[in-house]
Amino acid sequence: MSDHIRLHIPGPVEISPATYEAMATPMIGHRSKDFVALYDDVHPRLQEMMGTKQPVFLSTSSAWGVMEGSLRNLVAKKVLCCCSGAFSDKWVDVAKRCGKEAEALQYDWGVPIDPADIDAKLATGEFDTVTFIHNETSTGVMNPLEEVAAVVNKYDDVLLVTDTVSSFSVVPINVDELGVDVLLTGSQKALALPPGLALFTVSEAAFERSAGIEDRGYYFDFHEFKKNQEKSMTPSTPCISTIYGLRHQLDVIFEEGLQNRYARHNKLNNMVAEWVEANGFEFFAPEGFRSKSLTCIKNNKEIDVAALQKLMRDDHKIQLDGGYGQIKGTTFRLSNMGDETEETIGNLLDALDKSLARL
Ligand SMILES: *Cc1c(COP(=O)(O)O)cnc(C)c1O
Secondary structure, three states: OOOOOEEOOOOOOOOOHHHHHHHOOOOOOOOOHHHHHHHHHHHHHHHHHHOOOOOEEEEOOOHHHHHHHHHHHHOOOOEEEEEOOHHHHHHHHHHHHOOOOEEEEEOOOOOOOOHHHHHHHHOOOOOOEEEEEOEEOOOOEEOOHHHHHHHHOOOOOOEEEEEOOOOEOOEOOOHHHHOOOEEEEEOOOOOOOOOOOEEEEEOHHHHHHHHOOOOOOOOOOHHHHHHHHOOOOOOOOOOHHHHHHHHHHHHHHHHHOHHHHHHHHHHHHHHHHHHHHHOOOEEOOOOOOEOOOEEEEEOOOOOOHHHHHHHHHHHHOEEOEOOOHHHEOOEEEEEOOOOOOHHHHHHHHHHHHHHHHHO
């Protein structure tokens, strides 16, 4: 496709022709043996990637479906929402719209979540749930998941919901070791699949809590997922084509090897970081908290980001992100997640050099 625009935005990301081909596998019935075989094929590999013995659920929704669903399933008293960017800020709003008592633990965008602040909030005894975004895609900050999980786990009656939408399969995440109650991710970020599929896991403590909550609805009811998963099925008709794509991507991921995959993301992220420094730009995220899946670049040189985007698109057929929400134009973001290689990231940086020279 000569007019194809290559995506280097932090989601959706570029999808390989082989993935599209896998998705064109003929349709099957979602109550058929064929579907059971498909789910059984992906399930143990998803458990391994998440580091859990708990069932992994396939939700035909974007990540927000499960983010909202977690609140509906788990919040009986009050939820503490760790807010430090577009996605995490929105979670507190979603909680209120679901009729839940919610409080924002608000940070300026770009500032990492401090586990000590969560500790102080939970010590009040007001909260029974915490929402936490591991990798804040809007700011390029990777928050300290291990430390946050350790703090929340001090409180037996508080559940931790963790969004790993843009970090899953980029860095190792071990749900059972960490003690995360709900871990969720989406298809269109590092898994390099089309949008429309969310993946999540639920702890025993979270199932117990949710069993006592009445207004959890149907579509995202954790117990519906559990009942159906026991038969290797989903509550309603899932996006089977995307699950074929997932099966293909898991083949690719396990052929590469998980450790190699993490190392590749790290290496490509470092290539971008070197470019940032060599060109006199700065990082929006502080040192030690930078995402491995994307880079949010501070526009300290005050370039015309919209003009850069246009040059990249017109001359190089690359779609670039021009910053999100309140930091649009004062930042721009480069994604290195998914199927990217040294060659594709090299091409991206090359095209950036050429475009910047023309600004
Ligand atoms: C992209 C993203 C989401 C939103 O995902 P949808 O698939 O649009 O629902 C949520 N959280 C993070 C961290 C994201 O990067």
